[in-house]
Amino acid sequence: MQAPSVGGVMLPRGNGETIRLSRGASLTDFAEKINANPASLVAVMMNLGEMVTATQSVSDETLQLLAEEMNYNVQIVSPEEEDRELLESFDIEFGEDQGSEEDLVVRPPVVTVMGHVDHGKTRLLDAIRKTNVVAGEAGGITQHIGAYQVTTEVNGEERAITFIDTPGHEAFTAMRARGAKSTDIAILVVAANDGVMPQTVEALNHAKAADVPIVVAVNKIDVEGADPTKVRGQLTEYGLVAEEYGGDTMFVDISAKQGLNIDSLLEAVILTADATLDLRANPKQAAQGIAIESRLDRGRGAVATVLVQRGTLRVGDTMVVGDAYGRVRAMLDDSGKNVTEAGPSMPVQVLGLTNVPGAGDNFIVVDEDRTARQIAEKRAARERNAAFAKRARRVSLEDLDKVLKAGEVQQLNLIIKGDASGSVEALESSLLQLDVGEEVDIRVLHRGVGAVTESDIDLAMGSDAIVIGFNVRAAGRAQQMAEREGVDVRYYSVIYQAIEEIEAALKGMLKPEYEEVELGTAEIREIFKSSKLGNIAGVVIRSGEVRRNAKARLIRDGKVVAENLTIDGLRRFKDDVTEIREGFEGGINLGNFNDIKVGDIIATYELREKPRV
Structure with a gap:
């Protein structure tokens, strides 16, 4: 119609x-x-x-x-x-095990370690893996996701467990939430001396949203002030009731630093998985899973850490990971050894992709390279359109002229490069959430994984952008080019510092705000005429002080009759002075303004810059 x-x-x-x-x-x-x-x-x-x-x-x-x-x-x-509709157009089913019931075999549980910052998540994984991860972390903060597989003996049987190590800083909330969705069981680490903290509750909510069972590791039982009973009581308020209190949540008291009760924790994970989950997958189908982390390696190109969720991934398979694709050239396990295949719940590093995928992108194995390229290109185009729509500034006809005027909306352009896609994503998300008012806009022109390159410097030159290197440096000629062209390249290894400095830079771009501060008022008692200076007001200072060159306005019968005046001349008797205080008399000359009357009030003020908070 x-x-x-x-x-x-x-x-x-x-x-x-x-x-x-x-x-x-x-x-x-x-x-x-x-x-x-x-x-x-x-x-x-x-x-x-x-x-x-x-x-x-x-x-x-x-x-x-x-x-x-x-x-x-x-x-x-x-x-x-x-994404599901896209894959269906290629006759690909994602997220479901294919084949019959007989094809399904038991797979290891995938575990995410969560909890408040500095409660010992990384040290716990360190104790489990017997490797030193903490030493390589800047400021003791886990900067990006890793995945590891360990084995433990339960009831005389060797059982494998896959761990996903999620960062603890609040800036990584999105990554941690995504990590929880690829997880079977969550270990909630709570320090026995601190108890439940804000990020503990946040991590707990992520686990509940993902509908995964929770095992609580009460850490630091060896430190002074430790009170595991208090932790059990606090978590009861959030619906986690310990088994000894009649609930169904397993609590294990541990000391990651001393290595106490680590085996008991792993056993609790296996027992929880066996009791509440049916963890089976078909290892015979084409592999599917999720990218846990990715980075750009100078010698090996794009390297993605993927978690196989179903099927078996083999060297030589053609895979699509997000908007990246390629043939698997090599696979490495969590200890760096070459492997030829990876079954369900096994994390491996994959080499051979065209570019660096994002953390959390799903992957599938397809039959032909051409199919992989088409899926990757359609995903890239879709994400690009979504990004354009998100970035577009909504402009109405009423304020179009304002936006077009240069300088009305100031903008800080950024180029972010990092060592891993998860870190870059988290840093970008944190920076875009900075709130310094409507006058300044922050825009990420480009983000990527790997060293700062000459093309990054070129882009920065053309757009007056600041380049941020997060755990990466400018490569060779790029550094010289940046110095020659005056491009600001800043390097960070801890996310707090980057956020604080960029926030300071944003506040520095804000136009100064001024507030009016009253200095003093003067009442005109008499008017003297001067052939050289015009009318001179004989005044008595009623309040404060009147200064030479101060701003002034003239008030008559309670109404402002003149604005933007200046105290051009100020005299006491025959002497020129810089100020006259309350209670004293003097003469005031308002420059070319002569429309003054006896009884008028001259109110003086100055504009002071307001500090940004």
Whole structure:
């Protein structure tokens, strides 16, 4: 049915039908769904106060606004649903075990260690793996995710457990949440001397949201002030009731530093898995899983740590990981040894990808290189459109002229390079959340894994950007180029420092804010005429002090009759002075302004810059 819309533009009107659109869709995509001319939708958006082109990726809010105006409902397809539909178009089922019940075999549980910062998560993994991870961490903070597999003996049987080591800093919340979703069991580490802390509750909520069983490791039982009973009581408030109190959560008192009761903790994990979970997978199908971490290695190229969730990954397989793809050239286990295949729940490092995938991207094995490339390219295009829509600034007709004026919206451009995709993602997320008001915008022009390169410096030169190197440095000529061109390259190894310095830089870009501070008032008692200076006011200072060159306004009968005046001359008797205090008399000259009367009040003030908080 054709019906006039806003501004007389003719276009189809809906009857409340639901239209499914992907993130970052354009008005052309919308028009195709309703058999309309994209130009007419552009006109409708202009009438609604939005300047949008037909092919521009627009935000979800803009699509909702347009749909509401035209009596449609818009359903924005989630990234997971988009990906499932994409894979279905290639006849690929992701997330399900194929084959019969007989094909399923028991697989090791995948465990995430969670808890408050500095409660001993890394030291616990250190005690489990008998390797020193803490020594390599800047500031004692785990900077990116790793995955490790260990074995333990339970009831005379060797059992394997896979650990995902999630960072503890609050900036990595998104990564930790994603880690929980790929997890079978969560170990919640709580220090016996500190008890439940904010990030303990946060980690607990992530585990509950992922619907995974929890085993509580009460750490630091060997330190002064340790009270494991108190920890049990505190966690009862959050629904974790210890078995000894009649609940179903296993609590194990440990000391990661002393290596006490580590075996008991591993046994608790296995027992919890056996009691509450059916952990089986088909090792015979094409491998599927998730990327835990990825980085760019100078000698080996893109290296991704992947966790095989079902199937068996083999050297020579063609795989797609997020928007990266390639043939598996080599695989390394968590100890750095070459392996030829990896079964369910086994973490391995994979070499041979075209580029560095993101932490949390899923991976699949496909039959042909061409299929892998097509899936990767469609995923990349989808993410690019979504990013454009997210980054686009919504501009209404009312404030379009303001935005176009240079300097109205100041912007700090950043280029972020790091040693691992998870670290870069977490740093970018933290920086984009900095709140320093509407006057300054922060924009990440580029982010990537690996050393700062000459192309990064080129981009920084063209956009006046600051380059951030997180656990990486500028490579060779890039450093010389940065010094020669004056590009600011900053290096960090701890995320706190990067966030604090960028926040300071943002505040420095804000235009100064001034507040008016009253100095003093003077009442005009007499007026003297001067052929050289004009009218001179004979005054008595009523409050404060009056200074030469101070700003002033003239008040008559309680109303301001003149603004932006200046105390050009200030005299006491025959002497020129710089200030006159309360209770004293003097003469004031207001420059070229001569419209003064007896009884007028001269109020003086100065503008002081307000410090940013």
